[in-house]
Amino acid sequence: MVIPPEVLALIQGLEGRGYQAWVVGGCVRDDFLGLTPHDWDICTDATPQETAACFSEYPLILAGEKHGTVGVVTSGGPVEITTFRREGDYADGRHPGWVQFTRTVEADLARRDFTINAMAYSPSRGLADPFGGRRDLEAGILRTVGRPEDRFREDGLRILRGVRFAARLSLQPEAETLGAMTGLASSLANQARERVYSELCGFLPWAKAGALITFAPVVTAAVPALAPCLGFAQHNPHHIYDVYTHTAHVVDNAPPRLPVRWAALLHDVAKPACFTTDGQGVGHFWGHGKQGGEMARRILAELRAPRIIQEQVATLVAYHGLTRELSGSDRGIARLLRKLGEPAVWDLLALDIADDSGKGTPPDVAPFQQFRQRLTDILAAEPCLDRRQLAVGGQELMALAQGPALGRLLNRLLEEVGDGVLENSKPALLARAAQLVEGEAECTKPNK
Ligand code: ATP
Ligand code: MG
Numbered sequence: 020m021v022i023p024p025e026v027l028a029l030i031q032g033l034e035g036r037g038y039q040a041w042v043v044g045g046c047v048r049d050d051f052l053g054l055t056p057h058d059w060d061i062c063t064d065a066t067p068q069e070t071a072a073c074f075s076e077y078p079l080i081l082a083g084e085k086h087g088t089v090g091v092v093t094s095g096g097p098v099e100i101t102t103f104r105r106e107g108d109y110a111d112g113r114h115p116g117w118v119q120f121t122r123t124v125e126a127d128l129a130r131r132d133f134t135i136n137a138m139a140y141s142p143s144r145g146l147a148d149p150f151g152g153r154r155d156l157e158a159g160i161l162r163t164v165g166r167p168e169d170r171f172r173e174d175g176l177r178i179l180r181g182v183r184f185a186a187r188l189s190l191q192p193e194a195e196t197l198g199a200m201t202g203l204a205s206s207l208a209n210q211a212r213e214r215v216y217s218e219l220c221g222f223l224p225w226a227k228a229g230a231l232i233t234f235a236p237v238v239t240a241a242v243p244a245l246a247p248c249l250g251f252a253q254h255n256p257h258h259i260y261d262v263y264t265h266t267a268h269v270v271d272n273a274p275p276r277l278p279v280r281w282a283a284l285l286h287d288v289a290k291p292a293c294f295t296t297d298g299q300g301v302g303h304f305w306g307h308g309k310q311g312g313e314m315a316r317r318i319l320a321e322l323r324a325p326r327i328i329q330e331q332v333a334t335l336v337a338y339h340g341l342t343r344e345l346s347g348s349d350r351g352i353a354r355l356l357r358k359l360g361e362p363a364v365w366d367l368l369a370l371d372i373a374d375d376s377g378k379g380t381p382p383d384v385a386p387f388q389q390f391r392q393r394l395t396d397i398l399a400a401e402p403c404l405d406r407r408q409l410a411v412g413g414q415e416l417m418a419l420a421q422g423p424a425l426g427r428l429l430n431r432l433l434e435e436v437g438d439g440v441l442e443n444s445k446p447a448l449l450a451r452a453a454q455l456v457e458g459e460a461e462c463t464k465p466n467k
Contacts, residue, residue: 020050020140025093026059027142029100032073034143038065040100041124041139041147048135051156052188061100062127062139066120070100086118103127109173112209125149132170132177133184134162161190167199175206179218179241182234186225197233204240215241216322223284224275231267239263242284244318247291254302259379262290268377269370278328279366282335283373285315312337334363335370342371346386352393353437357404364394403436403443411448419456428452 022030022042033040040063046056063070070089071079080090080097087102105126108116121127124139124147131137134152146153150164161181163170171178178200185192192200207215219241222230231238239246248262258265266287273283289311293304316333324332338359345351356364368390376382403409406429413425420428432448432455435441441451 020047020142022142023059023095025095026061026098029061029074029091029093029098030142033061033063033065033070033100034141036065036069036073038063038069038073039124039141039144040065041141041144043124043127043139044131044136047138047140047146048152048156048188050140051138051153058096059098061098062103062124063100064103064122064124065100066102070102087120104130106130112172112175112206113211115173129164131164132174132180134164135184135188135190137164155190156188159188159190160193161185161196162193163196163199167196168203171199171203171206175203176210176214176218178204178207178237179210179215179222182230182237183218183222183225185234186222186227186230192233200234201236204237207237207240208243212321213323216319216324219322220277223270223280224277226267226270226280228264228267228271231270232264235263235267242318242322244288244314245284248287251291251294252302253290253304254296254300256301257378257380260377262287265377265379268379269373272373272376274369274373276366276369278331278335279370279373281319281324281328281332282315282339282366282370285318285332286311286336286339286370286374288314288318288336308337308339308341311339331363331366334359335367338367339370339374342368342390343375343386346390346393349393349397350438352390353397353402354434356394356397356402357433357437361398361404368394403433406430406433408443409433409436409448410443410445411452415445415449416452419452428455431455 026042030040030042040061042059043062044060046059049056065073067084067087067089071081074091078092080092083090087104089100090097091100103121103124103126105119105121106115106117110116128137128139128147128149134150134155136152137150138152139147155162161184181192181196181200184190235249239249245263245266248266251262253262253265260268266284269286270280270283273279287307289307290304293307293310295303295305297303312333315336316329319329319332341355345355359367368387372384372387375384375387409429409432413429416425416428432441432452435451436443441447
């Protein structure tokens with residue numbers, strides 16, 4: 020294992036003073052997989068005070084000292100050094116009731132969640148792997164340390180961590196581990212929403228359809244609004260899958276950008292609520308995009324997602340399917356560009372392609388190719404997409420309108436310029452603005 024020099028220096032600093040020091044957890048796992056660990060954690064039998072004393076010449080982060088962790092700021096970034104500890108009595112299903120320092124690395128590894136995360140390595144002592152983490156990693160198996168049911172009851176968030184590791188590292192959960200993950204999924208309701216959100220964000224970019232289906236009870240416990248989609252038959256010749264299975268394929272097909280993956284997960288969330296059948300028994304879901312956009316915003320707000328993500332996802336969900344409808348219309352595409360902005364339109368196209376290829380029927384790519392071509396051409400012509408690109412600004416129109424009326428006037432000018440019916444020059448815009456204000460005044464004049 021190649022340990023970065025600044026981490027090695029910390030290990031040697033502790034070992035040189037007679038303490039044990041091991042790299043532990045995710046970094047050992049990732050190194051065995053040939054991945055570059057994104058951080059290195061050290062565990063030791065030194066107490067936090069002893070650790071801090073060893074590294075007094077470094078900047079230290081002592082916020083976690085009570086729980087046994089000292090952060091040492093090295094040239095490669097902060098490294099957490101945690102005293103071996105045991106935990107017990109998770110009465111609330113989230114936090115240990117007590118934490119005790121302990122003397123052996125094996126006791127420390129026993130508190131960790133999965134065998135693949137319960138390995139430690141020391142350059143002088145070799146590998147500590149009391150639960151067969153390396154064997155499980157090689158066999159592609161996700162297995163808890165100890166009885167799965169006990170471990171998930173202690174801390175329900177481990178269920179979602181398990182889903183994330185399984186997806187990210189292509190692991191199959193061992194039968195009992197899977198049984199406990201799905202059986203205890205409802206305990207996710209007690210977990211802090213932001214932590215659920217953050218685990219889902221770690222999972223979604225890696226999620227394959229198979230994982231979403233295997234872990235459906237976990238996903239629907241984390242996002243309860245998706246539960247009605249499970250097994251919901253679509254009664255539609257374009258679809259062979261139920262809504263949830265279709266959703267799983269769409270997520271899998273979508274590019275791994277977070278807002279697009281979230282939108283893929285939620286794009287049909289309103290389908291069960293919008294379902295109707297026509298005279299021929301064919302299923303329809305009128306309005307599910309719009310309603311889904313509102314639901315997506317609520318779901319993400321409840322999960323404490325950043326506002327920008329709420330906005331982006333709600334927009335993609337609300338407008339999904341539109342790139343197919345607009346593929347033949349330059350004017351429609353230009354309007355969409357003005358409304359959503361260029362990045363969102365590309366994301367929408369990616370979502371719609373993923374949606375189409377997740378139906379289980381032969382995909383119909385022609386409209387999307389056409390949309391992409393037209394979009395590329397429109398952008399190459401450097402269209403006027405924003406009020407700031409107009410040849411007149413709000414200042415110059417103040418004499419004609421103020422406040423919201425001024426905003427409406429500018430929007431109208433932008434629309435006409437964008438549609439190609441008005442020249443983007445100062446005289447043309449001023450003349451048209453005067454005409455529009457005049458017209459409005461005419462319309463609102465009381466009848467004599
Ligand atoms: P990554 O950082 O890539 O998400 P990681 O395994 O390093 O993966 P961290 O959250 O950084 O995950 O945690 C470091 C180690 O701490 C884990 O490898 C695991 O041994 C232990 N650990 C973290 N969270 C838990 C938990 N909820 N229950 C038990 N052990 C945990
Ligand atoms: Mg980590």
